[in-house]
Amino acid sequence: MFLAQLSDLHFRAQGTKLYDFIDVNSINAEIINRVNALAERPDAVIITGDIVNCGEPGEYRLARRLLSQLDYPLYLIPGNHDNKAYFLDAFAELCPLLGLDADDIAYAVDRFPVRLLFIDSSITGASWGRLSDNTLRWLEKTLSQDDKESYIFMHHPPLAFGSAQMDPIACENGAALLALIERFPQLTRVFCGHVHRMIATQYRQALICSAPATVHQVPYLHSDDRALYSLEPGAMMLHNLVPDVGLVTSYHSFAHFAGPWLYSPQIGCPGDVF
Ligand SMILES: [Fe+2]
Numbered sequence: 633m634f635l636a637q638l639s640d641l642h643f644r645a646q647g648t649k650l651y652d653f654i655d656v657n658s659i660n661a662e663i664i665n666r667v668n669a670l671a672e673r674p675d676a677v678i679i680t681g682d683i684v685n686c687g688e689p690g691e692y693r694l695a696r697r698l699l700s701q702l703d704y705p706l707y708l709i710p711g712n713h714d715n716k717a718y719f720l721d722a723f724a725e726l727c728p729l730l731g732l733d734a735d736d737i738a739y740a741v742d743r744f745p746v747r748l749l750f751i752d753s754s755i756t757g758a759s760w761g762r763l764s765d766n767t768l769r770w771l772e773k774t775l776s777q778d779d780k781e782s783y784i785f786m787h788h789p790p791l792a793f794g795s796a797q798m799d800p801i802a803c804e805n806g807a808a809l810l811a812l813i814e815r816f817p818q819l820t821r822v823f824c825g826h827v828h829r830m831i832a833t834q835y836r837q838a839l840i841c842s843a844p845a846t847v848h849q850v851p852y853l854h855s856d857d858r859a860l861y862s863l864e865p866g867a868m869m870l871h872n873l874v875p876d877v878g879l880v881t882s883y884h885s886f887a888h889f890a891g892p893w894l895y896s897p898q899i900g901c902p903g904d905v906f
Contacts, residue, residue, distance in 0.1 A: 633744040633873040636667055636674040636704070636884075637785075639825030640682040640845035642713060643698070645690030654863070656685070656847045661698050663846050663866065663886055668703045674870070675744070677704045680825035680843055681711025681754065681787030683719065692722035700726055707741060711787035711825060712754045712761065712801070738770045745873060746781040749774060753788040753803050753824075761788030761803040761826070768808050775816040783821035783879070784809070789842055790822060791835065796857035797850060798827045813838045821879060823869070828861070830869065830883055841881060843869045 641660050642650055650656040667677060683699075684691035692715075699706065706726050710719045716734035724730050729739040729750075737752035749771065753761035763771075763786075775782060790806030792799040803809070813819050813836050822840045828850035832841040844867040851860050865887035872880045897904065 633746065633871075634672070634674045635676055635678055635871040636670075637678045637680060637823060637843050637869040637871060638663070638667070638846055639680040639843035639868075640711065640828055640847075641679065641695070642682055642685040642845070642847060643691050643695040644685055645688060646694050648690075650685055650848070654848060657694060657698070659847050659866065663868075664698055664701055666886065667868070668701070674704055676741075677702050677706050678748075678785055678823075679706070679708040680785055680823065681709050682713040682825060682845075683708065683710070683723075684715075685713050687713060687715030687718060689718055692718045696722040696726070699723075707748065707750055707785070709737060709750050709752055709785060709787060710754050712759050714754060716752070716754070716756065736764070736766050738767050740774055746783060746879070747774075749782055749784045751784060751786045753786045760801040761786075762805050763803060763808060768812075771809075771812055775812065775819060779818045781818050781820055782816075783823060784819065785823050787824060788826050789824045789831075789840065791833070791840060793827060793831045793833065793842070793852075794854055795827060795831070795850075795852055796855050797853065797859060800857075801826075810835055823871075830867070839881075841869070844883070846886065 642656050644650055683695050710716055720734040739750050741748040751767050755762050788803035790803045790809040820838050824842050827842045828845040829852055830844045846866040848861045849864040865885055867885045870882045870884050874880050
């Protein structure tokens with residue numbers, strides 16, 4: 633199993649820029665081409681929310697048009713910037729597992745050696761998140777079926793990462809998810825978005841890790857709680873299930889840079905042995 637996780641694309645309507653100066657649509661269109669061109673192709677692309685910036689129909693029209701060009705199965709969930717109904721209208725065809733109820737998005741992907749659980753942590757009209765009673769019941773029921781190793785994908789982190797800016801808008805009842813991690817040892821990963829930066833910590837047996845955004849990032853500051861953002865290069869995470877090891881997650885930058893070059897023994901150190 634090899635998965636690409638994108639997050640927080642924040643598409644705007646055609647001809648519109650983010651904050652009037654960031655051309656998110658062009659940058660995301662280029663990223664979609666670069667993901668399609670990967671020599672080592674993922675089995676699926678996952679997007680952990682904030683597909684668009686303002687939850688507007690025109691943004692979803694553009695997002696759907698561009699994301700439908702992804703040459704992979706697509707699994708996605710909404711974030712706090714999404715409008716659940718427009719989100720479902722735009723993506724139900726591309727990802728039929730989303731179902732038909734915009735207020736109850738939770739689905740499992742069972743085609744891999746591990747189970748992927750996608751849950752909606754967003755609340756209409758709020759930046760912070762919450763898991764509904766329905767979602768928590770569904771998680772408990774699904775995890776009770778068997779002991780297949782399982783990863784959760786959600787938008788909001790279920791705990792505080794120590795970010796003064798983002799902690800107040802994390803998932804407010806994330807403790808309920810942490811309680812499930814305690815009860816179900818097969819739950820070994822929680823991958824989220826929202827914080828526009830790759831940040832990782834651990835709760836019991838589970839790695840809890842956020843994905844970088846594709847376009848604009850948020851600095852990780854412990855005491856400065858201002859709403860800061862930057863154009864530090866966007867990135868995605870790649871999740872590779874390695875035999876006899878388990879899941880290995882790596883960071884794949886979308887920055888433009890020279891290389892990679894093939895290592896040449898003529899210019900290496902005498903101690904290099906290949
Ligand atoms: Fe976001």
